Amino acid sequence: MVMTKNAVTVKDLTVRYGEILALSGVNLSIPKGSRTAIVGPNGAGKSTLFKAILGLEKSQGSREILGQTVNLDKVIEQSIAYIPQASDVNWQFPATVYEIVMMGRFAKIKGWFKKASARDKEIVQRALATMALEDLQERQIDQLSGGQRQRVFIARALAQEADIYMMDEPLAGVDIQTEKIIMDTLKGFQEEGKTSIVIHHDLHSLATYFDHLIWVNKGLVDAGPIEEVLTTENYQRAYHTDQEMVSWIASGQEEV
Ligand code: ADP
Ligand code: MG
Numbered sequence: 001m002v003m004t005k006n007a008v009t010v011k012d013l014t015v016r017y018g019e020i021l022a023l024s025g026v027n028l029s030i031p032k033g034s035r036t037a038i039v040g041p042n043g044a045g046k047s048t049l050f051k052a053i054l055g056l057e058k059s060q061g062s063r064e065i066l067g068q069t070v071n072l073d074k075v076i077e078q079s080i081a082y083i084p085q086a087s088d089v090n091w092q093f094p095a096t097v098y099e100i101v102m103m104g105r106f107a108k109i110k111g112w113f114k115k116a117s118a119r120d121k122e123i124v125q126r127a128l129a130t131m132a133l134e135d136l137q138e139r140q141i142d143q144l145s146g147g148q149r150q151r152v153f154i155a156r157a158l159a160q161e162a163d164i165y166m167m168d169e170p171l172a173g174v175d176i177q178t179e180k181i182i183m184d185t186l187k188g189f190q191e192e193g194k195t196s197i198v199i200h201h202d203l204h205s206l207a208t209y210f211d212h213l214i215w216v217n218k219g220l221v222d223a224g225p226i227e228e229v230l231t232t233e234n235y236q237r238a239y240h241t242d243q244e245m246v247s248w249i250a251s252g253q254e255e256v
Pocket of ligand 1: 006
């Protein structure tokens with residue numbers, strides 16, 4: 001890995017879907033080893049930002065990943081684990097929990113004839129255990145609850161042993177125990193110098209779970225260390241509201 005202080009940097013990133021300008025002129029850096037949250041209202045372009053960084057959607061502008069600007073597909077394959085938004089996934093895909101988690105190893109298994117090694121199997125079992133999925137490993141994924149599916153995807157990402165984990169709303173539909181397992185996992189990643197980038201929908205828990213924050217609304221609103229950018233002004237600009245964030249959090253109102 002190239003020595004650099006940022007996991008991801010984008011410059012002047014712009015994404016269009018036909019006539020729709022989904023993201024315009026985004027400049028940002030995500031520090032290596034951070035737990036970064038991305039927030040913004042529905043349709044703000046959060047998932048689009050992920051897909052543009054990963055090269056899954058065509059964009060204009062430049063991307064740098066772990067200090068690299070060329071052969072990004074290879075860098076991404078080797079160093080990024082991506083968990084898409086659950087609604088973007090075809091859950092009818094015929095596969096068991098074990099098979100999905102083993103897919104996390106495939107990027108690392110080189111050569112046409114190479115089979116999963118004992119080490120691959122051990123890593124998969126460890127990932128299943130971490131996500132409390134051992135008893136479900138033979139189950140087809142279309143027979144799981146939303147929270148169980150989310151745990152399968154996290155387990156697959158764990159098995160991948162990536163440097164950067166990009167998760168699109170990983171807590172959507174999960175119970176409180178699972179939320180804790182996932183967030184403890186991110187803390188563990190940080191202790192290993194790995195980077196987590198998480199699209200997050202619950203503004204109340206931002207300060208608990210993250211140390212870096214990006215506000216998005218069809219472009220960049222603000223980004224920085226959480227203690228500097230978790231402000232009412234940014235909340236109002238990103239969500240087009242005149243609510244006070246402090247009173248809103250204090251009153252325990254539901255997210256808009
Ligand atoms: P978010 O994840 O913040 O809710 P998205 O990135 O999914 O937002 O979407 C941003 C905007 O781009 C929305 O207006 C959405 O309707 C539009 N969009 C997203 N994906 C596509 C697509 N594949 N084709 C056309 N428009 C899209
Ligand atoms: Mg989204």
